[in-house]
Each structure stands twice: as C-alpha cells, then as structure tokens.
Amino acid sequence: MKWKDPIPICLTSPTMSVPFALNAELSTVWHNNPTLLHNKYPDDNFLMRIILPRITAIPSVEYLSDSVPSFGCGFFCAGPATTCDAYIFSVFFVNAFIATTAIDGVVELQSPEVIWVANRNRPVGENATVQLTELGDLVLYDADGTLVWSTNTTGKSVVGMNLTGSGNLVLLDRANVEVWRSFDHPTDTLAVSQMLHLGQKLIAHTSVTNWAEGKLYLTVLADGMHAFAGIDTPLEYYKSPTGGSVATNKAAYIALNNDSLEVFTSFREIEALDYHIQLHANSSGLEFARLDWDGHMRLYRWENDSWVSSDIFDISDPCSYPLACGEYGICSHGQCSCPGVALEQTGLFELVDAREVNRGCFLTSSLSCGSAGKTSFLAVPNVTQFNIVYNWTTDEEHCKLSCLNDCSCRASFFQHKDTSSGFCFLASDIFSLKSVTAQSYSSNFSSLAFVKIQDSTHKSLLSKEKRAIVLVAGSLSFVTSVIVAVFIVLRRNRAEPLEDEYNIDCFPGLPTRFSFMDLKSATGDFSRKIGAGGSGSVFEGQIGDKHVAVKRLDGINQGKREFLAEVETIGSINHIHLVSLIGFCAERTHRLLVYEYMPNGSLDKWIFQNHHAAPLDWKTRLKIITDVAKGLAYLHSDCRQTIAHLDIKPQNILLDEMFTAKISDFGLAKLIDREQSSVMTRLRGTVGYLAPEWLTSVITEKVDVYSFGVVIMEILCGRRNLDYSQPEESRHLISILQESAKNNQLLDLIDPGCIDMGLYLDDVFRMMNLAMWCLQVDNNRRPSMSMVVKTLDGTMDVETELDFDLIHLTVASRPAGRNTMTLQIDSVLSGPR
Structure with missing residues (x-):
C-alpha cells in the first residue's frame, strides 16, 4: 500500500x-x-x-x-x-x-x-x-x-x-506569500528542494547525544563546496571537485540533486534545477542529506522499511575525517584507540563508549590553568591532524612552551627534520589524531603531537604492582594525615580570613554582593547556560523580578587580577552603553559577576554569516556603531581615570531588546591616569583586533580606537576580520580594505546579506572612511573617540588625508607570539545575556 x-x-x-x-x-x-x-x-x-x-x-x-x-x-x-x-x-x-x-x-x-x-x-x-x-x-x-x-x-x-x-515550515501573509521559511535557516540537513546559499552553513551536532552546534560545518563559497573543522581557526577537510573561482562566480548554491550534493553558480542552472526538484520531490523516493557529528556528509534514503545511508564526500581515507575516531582518538587504518595505550601509559584517557570506539576518548582528569606548572604533555609520536596549516617555524621546546602558556591550547603539533628546527601548530580545538608512518614524509621528516594533560595525573601513572605496594604501605599514614589535615583546616577556617575573599569590600561604590548559594539558586543550579568563552561561562538567572546574566569565572583564563579589574572598573560607573554590573560573588574559590540580561545576545550573532539570526538593516547597524562609539568615548574621556577596554570585538558588544548596543567584559581593562600619556603593559586582547603599537607594549586608549575601526568594517562587510574559512587571499579583511581603498573598489566589500545597504551608499562609504581613520598605523593620526562621536553626529567631518597602508603584518596575523601574549580566543558568548 x-x-x-x-x-x-x-x-x-x-x-x-x-x-x-x-x-x-x-x-x-x-x-x-x-x-x-x-x-x-x-x-x-x-x-x-x-x-x-x-x-x-x-x-x-x-x-x-x-x-x-x-x-x-x-x-x-x-x-x-x-x-x-x-x-x-x-x-x-x-x-x-x-x-x-x-x-x-x-x-x-x-x-x-x-x-x-x-x-x-x-x-x-x-x-x-x-x-x-x-x-x-x-x-x-x-x-x-x-x-x-x-x-x-x-x-x-x-x-x-x-x-x-x-x-518546509513557512509563515504566510494575506497574499499567501511566504514571509519566513525554515529552509532559509538550515541547521545540519538539506531536504529535497532546499538550497544552501552562498555563505550559509550546515553545522553538525557536537556528538551523537549532544544536539548543540559542534565544530564541523559545510558551506558554499563562490568557488565551490567546502567542509571545515574548528571554531577559531577552521581547517578545511573537504572541497568539492567543481570548477569556477571567486573571480568568475558571484553566486553559488548547493542543492540535493540526483542523490548527491551539487554546486550551481548561475540562475540558468537554478531554473533548470527547480524543474528537476519538482519532479524529484513528487517521486516516491524519500531522502535528505545531513552533515553528521563525525564530519561525514551522508545521504539518507527510505528503502525496505528503514533509513539507509551512503557517503557523499569522496574521501577515500577514513582517517582524513576530523572526528574519524572522536576527540583525542588515534585513527590508524580506520581503527581507533586512545593516546597512551601504545606507550603503556594507561589511565590518562578513557573511551567515551567502550562499545563504540569511534566516539573518541576523554581525559580522566580535566585540565585547569591556574598556572603553567600544573600541566604537562603526553608526547604521541608519528601522529598529525587531518589538515594542519602550520603557523610558524621554531624549535620543539618553543612549540611546547607556547602551548603550555596558552590556556586555550589543548595540543601542539611539531613536524621536523631535527629538534632544532621544525613547523609548529597550536590546536585549541581537539579532533582525532591521525597515525602516520615515516614513509609519509620526504627527507626523513617526522611528526608528533604534544597533548596537554594534568601534571598530577601523569605523575600518578604507576604500574599496577607499584600502586598496590604504595597503597598498602601508605594506608596508615594516609589516615593519620587526613585527620591532621581536617583539624588544621577547621582551625584555620575559624581563625583566618579566606584567601579568595580578596579584601574586595574595600573598593568604594561596589554593587550588591551575593552569596554563592544565592546565585546557584537564581540560575537553577547553573542549568540554564547561554554562553561560554575563554574566561568562563554565562548562565541565565532570575533575582527577584530582575532578569540577569551570571558570569561564572572558571579559572581557565581569568584569575584574581582580571576579576578585580572587572569589579573595580565597572562596579562604580554607569552609562547607557555599558552593560550594568548588578552584583558579584567572591566566596572561597567562587568568582561570579551578575549583569543585566541582554536578550538579543552579542553582536557577532547578528553580523557574521556563520550565525543564523536575521541580517540587520542599515539603520540598525549605524545605530550600533554610534552606541559603541558613545560607550568608548565615556570610558576614555568622562571617567575619573581613562579606562582602556583593550578587548573591543563583536563578542563583547551586547544588544538589548531594542538593539541598543552596550560594551561588556572588562576583564582586560587598564586604568590610565590623566597625567599619563601612555602606559606599559603586557600584550592582551584578541588576534585580529590588535593595534600595531602592541608590539612595543606601550599603549594608550587609541588601541580601542583601532579595534573599533575593525568592528566597523566587520559590521559593514558581514564577516570576521580574520576568517580562515575564506580562500587564502581573502582571509584578512583589513588587507582587502587596504587594496580596495587604493583601487577605489570599496563597493565590493558591502555585506550582501544587508538588503537595504545599497540605498545608503553615501553613508556606508562615510563609515568606511571613518573606519580607515581609526585604523591608521600611526596612533597619533587616529581620532579620539570623542571626535568619532562628533563625526557620527554630523558635527565634524571625517579626515580626508588618510594613509591607506593600514596593515602592520606582524600584529595582524602573528600567531607565534602566544608565549608572550595574554590573548583571548573568540568566545561563543552569542546567546542572550
């Protein structure tokens, strides 16, 4: 039937x-x-x-x-x-x-x-x-x-x-016209008659049991279909064999066609495809294509009373998939194992699921970044990752040290001919390790990975025999030590103040102080997580009738100094374009900050193509630029001390229900006395937003002006400044801006997703010139934020004598200096907060 x-x-x-x-x-x-x-x-x-x-x-x-x-x-x-x-x-x-x-x-x-x-x-x-x-x-x-x-x-x-x-789930108006379509907001699947447009993405699940967005995605660029792995520095693991290039193709689409995914680059092809799709959709076959959690793009068809799948990607080596053996798993000829097994160092890693070894491995002791001395490395020889783009040339020790001093780094990969010189790659995203042989390299090159582990875990890897002897011999002394330790702790708790109280009550004008139990209750035992980043996690909460966002500092990349900086900096100031700090908690090792809730989340959710929110219209974009400028002008000019934020980026610009923009996250902020023209500080911030003067470590508030210029261009262009998913020649937006300005081709940079930006070209070009004014390499040629506000208000003109050489390459794309920087990774704090 x-x-x-x-x-x-x-x-x-x-x-x-x-x-x-x-x-x-x-x-x-x-x-x-x-x-x-x-x-x-x-x-x-x-x-x-x-x-x-x-x-x-x-x-x-x-x-x-x-x-x-x-x-x-x-x-x-x-x-x-x-x-x-x-x-x-x-x-x-x-x-x-x-x-x-x-x-x-x-x-x-x-x-x-x-x-x-x-x-x-x-x-x-x-x-x-x-x-x-x-x-x-x-x-x-x-x-x-x-x-x-x-x-x-x-x-x-x-x-x-x-x-x-x-x-297709659709909303219709009175004329039966589709106002909104689920097909225009793809998740991880393409159905028959659904197309993936230029710049859109299919994002795979995190795992078999976790439906949240993971680290793998498929997208269509002008030169074809690409699959990437990674969040901060995506690496390509598949490219469609279709022809064309960015120069020749101005549009591209992916659709399910003839039981495969095909890329189309002209409207004539699309029109022909529409006719085929109509026939195909009315056939008796039932099918869809999905990017699965392991990176495979599979076609699912209903056959013989069940769903059967087949691979769409033509990748012959199963180990070339980013998650062929899950996170940390080692893939060798399609077989999976955990690190340390071959080295007889068991206990470091365990299988996620012993019945499905391809699900990957996990560290038995989670990493923490209290200090570099608490972590060490497990050296895994003859392995690499699926498609490493090595960052720089160095020696083995510096490659390891750079990873050890970077809390976001989970492993370093070193490819070398000898230990004195080689190629290094720091991985913040962990994927499967791919086994290689010496024959895979020419000139006797070899490859190995240094996987970061807890030092205490590594030192405890005794053999079973030794462990038994230690347990028997030390049992009596252990019990005695526990009794003594408990007595000392109880006495210390009665007699001494807690170490992590920070004497924070001495700060004037502080907001409300909450207990840890208060905030645990307000967030439903921290069950409503709405974001996570390098400094901690953010949870939605309710305190009385007030909707709040609670930021819990996890100790990974933010310690006592950053916590105090954030409380002290914004605890006593108030401005419509700064996120309000409602309260805080400093209780034992718990450090939490309570902010006003921002229902529209962070700006990156609305301007970057890898997010699924509706694109912003021009007036909203211009309003956001103006709001951020006013917030920075207040910090730089209207406070008792000049406050340099030092980490201006879309992830730290939050939007309320009316899309009013407010600056957040003051963990890296620096106070500058009015009589000081500059201060010296260690490099801090996020790669892609760093001003050239950071090379000298002598900075002024003008570093925020430079970052603001980058943000303007990201808002206008709808993409990140550094986007490793783009072709090599298009990865750095400010480099493209520099060449476009010299060749009078600024129109090509406008975000194609903003449907009305073409109606306001004079204003758009004015904003681009303002951005270039802010991006001057010489910080003395940049405007103050007060001048920027006047320019946006129309009471001052944009400087016309600009230097179009905007790039200082050492800072623009310098990944090798991680051992001396306090750099933030791009956070994923994009939900409401």
Whole structure:
C-alpha cells in the first residue's frame, strides 16, 4: 500500500482527538505535554509530540512496510526518552500508522529523523510552549516564560503557518506569500528542494547525544563546496571537485540533486534545477542529506522499511575525517584507540563508549590553568591532524612552551627534520589524531603531537604492582594525615580570613554582593547556560523580578587580577552603553559577576554569516556603531581615570531588546591616569583586533580606537576580520580594505546579506572612511573617540588625508607570539545575556 499525498484524517484515543491539520492560524498555542499527539511508548528510544502533522496515517495496518514516512512538526526529545527534560522544536520525518492491535485507534509513530531545529543550542523542558502570536511572530517559550527562540516576524502581516510537502515550515501573509521559511535557516540537513546559499552553513551536532552546534560545518563559497573543522581557526577537510573561482562566480548554491550534493553558480542552472526538484520531490523516493557529528556528509534514503545511508564526500581515507575516531582518538587504518595505550601509559584517557570506539576518548582528569606548572604533555609520536596549516617555524621546546602558556591550547603539533628546527601548530580545538608512518614524509621528516594533560595525573601513572605496594604501605599514614589535615583546616577556617575573599569590600561604590548559594539558586543550579568563552561561562538567572546574566569565572583564563579589574572598573560607573554590573560573588574559590540580561545576545550573532539570526538593516547597524562609539568615548574621556577596554570585538558588544548596543567584559581593562600619556603593559586582547603599537607594549586608549575601526568594517562587510574559512587571499579583511581603498573598489566589500545597504551608499562609504581613520598605523593620526562621536553626529567631518597602508603584518596575523601574549580566543558568548 503506497500513499502519494497526505490526507487529513482524525485519530482518536481514550484521552484526545487530534485532527491532522497542515496549517495553523494566529493566536494558536501548543503546550509541550502529553495532550499533543505523541508516540505510544515513550521508552522506544525516542519521544516526540506533534503539533503540525503532515503525515499519512494508515488505518489498521498490520505491518510497518504498509506505510512510508512523511513530515511532522513539534517537540522532539533531545535526551533519554524515558526521563526527557530537553526538547527541541523541530521538523522531522515520521512514520505514522494505527496498529491492528490498538485500542480505540491509538496512533503509532516510527522511524523519526529530524531535518530542522529551532533551538538546538537551548533545549526546553516539559510544558514549554510554541505560539503563533496575534502580531504574526512564531515564538518558543520555556516553561518558566523565558523566550528561547523567535522568527522575529512581528509587523510583517503574517496570517498563518504551514508545513509544506517538502518539510518546509513557512509563515504566510494575506497574499499567501511566504514571509519566513525554515529552509532559509538550515541547521545540519538539506531536504529535497532546499538550497544552501552562498555563505550559509550546515553545522553538525557536537556528538551523537549532544544536539548543540559542534565544530564541523559545510558551506558554499563562490568557488565551490567546502567542509571545515574548528571554531577559531577552521581547517578545511573537504572541497568539492567543481570548477569556477571567486573571480568568475558571484553566486553559488548547493542543492540535493540526483542523490548527491551539487554546486550551481548561475540562475540558468537554478531554473533548470527547480524543474528537476519538482519532479524529484513528487517521486516516491524519500531522502535528505545531513552533515553528521563525525564530519561525514551522508545521504539518507527510505528503502525496505528503514533509513539507509551512503557517503557523499569522496574521501577515500577514513582517517582524513576530523572526528574519524572522536576527540583525542588515534585513527590508524580506520581503527581507533586512545593516546597512551601504545606507550603503556594507561589511565590518562578513557573511551567515551567502550562499545563504540569511534566516539573518541576523554581525559580522566580535566585540565585547569591556574598556572603553567600544573600541566604537562603526553608526547604521541608519528601522529598529525587531518589538515594542519602550520603557523610558524621554531624549535620543539618553543612549540611546547607556547602551548603550555596558552590556556586555550589543548595540543601542539611539531613536524621536523631535527629538534632544532621544525613547523609548529597550536590546536585549541581537539579532533582525532591521525597515525602516520615515516614513509609519509620526504627527507626523513617526522611528526608528533604534544597533548596537554594534568601534571598530577601523569605523575600518578604507576604500574599496577607499584600502586598496590604504595597503597598498602601508605594506608596508615594516609589516615593519620587526613585527620591532621581536617583539624588544621577547621582551625584555620575559624581563625583566618579566606584567601579568595580578596579584601574586595574595600573598593568604594561596589554593587550588591551575593552569596554563592544565592546565585546557584537564581540560575537553577547553573542549568540554564547561554554562553561560554575563554574566561568562563554565562548562565541565565532570575533575582527577584530582575532578569540577569551570571558570569561564572572558571579559572581557565581569568584569575584574581582580571576579576578585580572587572569589579573595580565597572562596579562604580554607569552609562547607557555599558552593560550594568548588578552584583558579584567572591566566596572561597567562587568568582561570579551578575549583569543585566541582554536578550538579543552579542553582536557577532547578528553580523557574521556563520550565525543564523536575521541580517540587520542599515539603520540598525549605524545605530550600533554610534552606541559603541558613545560607550568608548565615556570610558576614555568622562571617567575619573581613562579606562582602556583593550578587548573591543563583536563578542563583547551586547544588544538589548531594542538593539541598543552596550560594551561588556572588562576583564582586560587598564586604568590610565590623566597625567599619563601612555602606559606599559603586557600584550592582551584578541588576534585580529590588535593595534600595531602592541608590539612595543606601550599603549594608550587609541588601541580601542583601532579595534573599533575593525568592528566597523566587520559590521559593514558581514564577516570576521580574520576568517580562515575564506580562500587564502581573502582571509584578512583589513588587507582587502587596504587594496580596495587604493583601487577605489570599496563597493565590493558591502555585506550582501544587508538588503537595504545599497540605498545608503553615501553613508556606508562615510563609515568606511571613518573606519580607515581609526585604523591608521600611526596612533597619533587616529581620532579620539570623542571626535568619532562628533563625526557620527554630523558635527565634524571625517579626515580626508588618510594613509591607506593600514596593515602592520606582524600584529595582524602573528600567531607565534602566544608565549608572550595574554590573548583571548573568540568566545561563543552569542546567546542572550
């Protein structure tokens, strides 16, 4: 029995009557609870609750082969089905039928496959709600009323929602025109008739059990289809064999075509593809393509009553995939193992799942960065990573030392002919290690990895025999030592102040001080994580009637000095364009900061193409530039001391519900007395935003002006200054700006995702000239932030005598100096906070 088109029917059970509707009207609300249509047995490895079924339910079938999957929309359990507390709002394939043994026609659901997710990074719980509001916005709220996701379509004349036959969730206006489409916001999957446009990405899951965005993504550039691994410095592991180049192709699209992914670079090809897609979508075949957590791009087809998969990428060596053996796993001829096993140093790593060795390995003792002396390296010979781009030439000891002094570095790779000279790569993202042989290199080169481990763990790797002797011989002394230690600790706690209290109460004008238990309760035991970065994690919380963001410093890259700097710097100042510090906690080893909640998250979420938020219009971009300028002008000119922020970047610019921009994260800030013209300090900040004078370590507040110039260009161009996913000649935005300015080709830099920027070209070019004024290599030629504000207000003109040589290459792309820098990695604090 085959069904070509879904038919609306009504299934009933003893407790509910659910019509198989395909659309919804305004003011409709769905609650995530068992009143929704759901699978009969919640312990059958999945739990789903359907709000918009577009499925063919076959009455009284006896065998599963009598039905085929179609689409549904609703809540899907992203955790264990038996105790699920994490749901994602999604579109999925699902197979529905009524078993002949069912009582009162209870529906059975089988073989779900999710093809689109709204809230993959922020699951919701029981009794969460989805609502199509009266104003035409589709929103997702958690059970406590927290806004988790929205289509942001208020005011666009939406009158209804529909789930199409191709699995596209759409919002429609009165003219039946699609105002919003899930196909325009891809996650990790392409369905038939869905296209991935130039600059869009498919981002794989973190792991088999974690639905959050991981480190692997597929994108389409003008010269073809590319797959990358990594967040801060993405490395390419696959490129499509299609022709064309950036110079010849101004547009590109990826679509599922003839059971493979194909790249199209002209509208004529797209028009021909549309006709083929229509035929293909109406065929009896059911299929989709998904970038899986391990980096494989797989085609899934419904055959013989189940989903079968096949690889799309033509990568012959299985070890060339970034996660062929999961994180830390060593891949050798397709076989997986953990580091240390071959060296008879067991105990350092364990398998994530002993039954599935390709899931990877994990450190038995987590890394911390209290000081460099607490960590050491496990040297793993004859291994490399899938596609290392070596950063610089150095010797083995400096390669190791650079990683040891960089808390974001998890391993260093050294390729050499002898230990006196070789090529070094520092990896902040851990992938699989790839086994190599001496024959793989010419001229007797060899390759090895230094994997960072806890020093205490390494030293405790005794043989089983030695460990037994030590345990027996030391048991009595151990018990005695414990008793003495407990006595000393109790006495010290009564007699002495806590070491980590910092004497912080002596600072004038401090905000509210909270206890650790207060903040633990406010954040639901730190369960609502909305961001993470080099300095710590951020959690959503509620204190009384105040919505807050709680930043917990994890000790990885921010210690006592940075904590005190942040409290002291912004604890006593207040400005509309600075994020308000509501309070703090300094209790024993706990260091937390409580900020006002910023519902629209950080700026990078809205301007970079690897995020899925709707692009900002020109007026909003200009407003954000002006807001940040006013905040910096206040810090530089209107405080008792000049405050240099030293880490201005989109991740540290937060947006409230009205897209008012506020500067955050003062952990690296430096106070400069008014009588001082400059200060000397160690290099700190984020690569890509560093002013040239950092080479001398003698800086002024003008380093913030330089960083602000970089941010202006990122806002105008919709991309990062340093983007390693781009072709080599296009990786550095300021270099491109320099050449474009000299050749009078600034128009080519405008963000193609901003639909109305072309209507304000005079203003756009004025902002580019302002950015170049801020980016002058000679800091004396840069404007003050007060001058920038006057320029934005129209009371002052942009300097016209500019030097277009904007690049000091040593700072612009210098990765080798990590052993002397306090550099921040790009954070992922992009959610609301």
